[in-house]
Amino acid sequence: MADILLTHATVVTMNGRREIIRDGAVAIEGNLIADVGKTPELKKRCRADIEIDCTDKLVLPGLIDCHVHLAQALIRGCADDLPLIPWLCERVLPMQGSYSPKEGELSAKLCCLEMIKSGTTTFVECLLHWRYGFEEIARVVEASGMRGVLSKSLMNLRGYADQPDAIPEDMAEDGETTMKQTLEMIRRWHRKANDRIHVWFGPRTPGGCTVEFYREIAEQARKHDTGITIHLGEVKQDIIFMRKEFDMTPMQFMEHCGIVGEHVVYAHGVWIPREDFEILRRTRGTVCHCPASNLKLASGFAPVPEMLEAGVNVALGCDGGPSNNCYDMVREMKLAALAHKGRLLDPRALLAETVLEMATLNGARATLWGDMLGSIQAGKLADLIVVNQRGPHLVPVRNPVSNLVYAANGSDVDTVIIDGKIIMQDREVKTIDEEGVVKMVQEAGIRIDERLGLEIGPNWQVR
Numbered sequence: 001m002a003d004i005l006l007t008h009a010t011v012v013t014m015n016g017r018r019e020i021i022r023d024g025a026v027a028i029e030g031n032l033i034a035d036v037g038k039t040p041e042l043k044k045r046c047r048a049d050i051e052i053d054c055t056d057k058l059v060l061p062g063l064i065d066c067h068v069h070l071a072q073a074l075i076r077g078c079a080d081d082l083p084l085i086p087w088l089c090e091r092v093l094p095m096q097g098s099y100s101p102k103e104g105e106l107s108a109k110l111c112c113l114e115m116i117k118s119g120t121t122t123f124v125e126c127l128l129h130w131r132y133g134f135e136e137i138a139r140v141v142e143a144s145g146m147r148g149v150l151s152k153s154l155m156n157l158r159g160y161a162d163q164p165d166a167i168p169e170d171m172a173e174d175g176e177t178t179m180k181q182t183l184e185m186i187r188r189w190h191r192k193a194n195d196r197i198h199v200w201f202g203p204r205t206p207g208g209c210t211v212e213f214y215r216e217i218a219e220q221a222r223k224h225d226t227g228i229t230i231h232l233g234e235v236k237q238d239i240i241f242m243r244k245e246f247d248m249t250p251m252q253f254m255e256h257c258g259i260v261g262e263h264v265v266y267a268h269g270v271w272i273p274r275e276d277f278e279i280l281r282r283t284r285g286t287v288c289h290c291p292a293s294n295l296k297l298a299s300g301f302a303p304v305p306e307m308l309e310a311g312v313n314v315a316l317g318c319d320g321g322p323s324n325n326c327y328d329m330v331r332e333m334k335l336a337a338l339a340h341k342g343r344l345l346d347p348r349a350l351l352a353e354t355v356l357e358m359a360t361l362n363g364a365r366a367t368l369w370g371d372m373l374g375s376i377q378a379g380k381l382a383d384l385i386v387v388n389q390r391g392p393h394l395v396p397v398r399n400p401v402s403n404l405v406y407a408a409n410g411s412d413v414d415t416v417i418i419d420g421k422i423i424m425q426d427r428e429v430k431t432i433d434e435e436g437v438v439k440m441v442q443e444a445g446i447r448i449d450e451r452l453g454l455e456i457g458p459n460w461q462v463r
């Protein structure tokens with residue numbers, strides 16, 4: 001007896017043989033996938049409390065966004081078309097530095113809503129500052145039904161690459177405090193909400209921590225059997241800084257600091273040189289590719305096909321509201337696939353299938369849920385999405401994976417199941433009050449601009 005039976009779907013299993021099952025069905029019992037197969041067979045084998053007819057729809061593993069800033073949803077569009085340093089120092093950091101925990105909470109709700117509505121079921125948040133109210137944000141994630149990694153920011157310097165005072169006073173923290181807060185959050189939230197919430201260490205980019213502090217973080221992460229995520233090699237200044245200060249490449253520096261292993265996610269990796277690929281492969285870390293953010297901030301192109309070729313695990317991420325400006329992994333998959341074809345003048349540089357692997361299996365490996373996520377197989381966690389295949393932009397269907405990556409939008413996601421629970425059905429999110437949040441966000445966003453005396457609006461005359 002299953003709890004939920006999805007029937008008559010095209011099931012993109014992402015299993016070892018990458019099977020696609022036409023007229024497929026998936027049975028869910030509790031929070032696990034109980035059975036996968038053809039609809040007539042599964043209907044004979046198991047009855048279910050709830051049957052969802054998925055005719056003309058795809059069923060896929062939930063998408064995994066490995067680099068998210070929950071607190072940045074509220075500052076979406078606050079710094080368009082600016083170079084990185086003024087983008088960060090004049091807009092993003094001061095705006096986030098003025099947050100109240102209530103604003104952090106609202107931003108997290110907005111971000112979770114957007115992720116659920118575009119098919120993300122698991123995410124890795126990388127830099128939660130105490131200002132945003134870790135506790136409130138963790139409660140938002142718990143109530144949203146999502147699966148997520150919450151990384152507490154750690155720093156003991158105020159630098160960002162070669163800019164010594166880049167972090168404004170309001171956001172500055174000392175090492176001892178950030179470590180104490182992180183350990184407290186691990187105690188309170190790690191592996192909580194039926195193991196849907198994990199707490200990781202989120203050290204700041206080189207320039208924000210001393211070598212000794214990175215080493216302490218590495219040791220504590222091992223001790224607590226948890227992960228680390230860090231922005232690495234996002235902009236050219238990062239490698240110049242590590243070369244000048246330490247005479248090392250980014251991954252040589254990470255290894256020097258002990259921030260290596262399969263429990264580490266390096267965000268961006270735009271400026272990771274070829275000689276670092278071997279360290280990444282050997283230490284089994286993950287690079288999270290964020291193409292929209294890298295293109296919008298003109299940071300460059302991460303060498304993604306080259307890293308994959310070298311055996312590096314590369315996942316996919318949307319980054320944040322000011323750098324992307326959306327949290328839609330379906331759009332991100334298309335951008336990833338297209339950007340590298342153009343860069344390498346090679347239409348086979350990154351295939352639709354490879355990009356879907358990055359957004360599912362590679363993401364699963366990056367999170368410490370490992371082989372419990374990323375594919376539709378009996379015994380794995382029931383994190384699934386149902387995506388429409390009908391609509392003028394989606395027919396005819398020849399290769400469903402190509403349609404998903406090249407033709408679909410996040411808004412084609414119809415139903416989302418996480419941990420065996422229906423979180424969204426027919427595009428209605430059951431865990432967050434969508435209308436209420438959208439209304440509050442419009443007012444809250446403008447309040448932040450006014451508080452900082454920023455006039456952010458149309459560049460064209462408004463009548």
Ligand SMILES: [Zn+2]
Nearest residue numbers: 069231267319
């Ligand atoms: Zn980021």
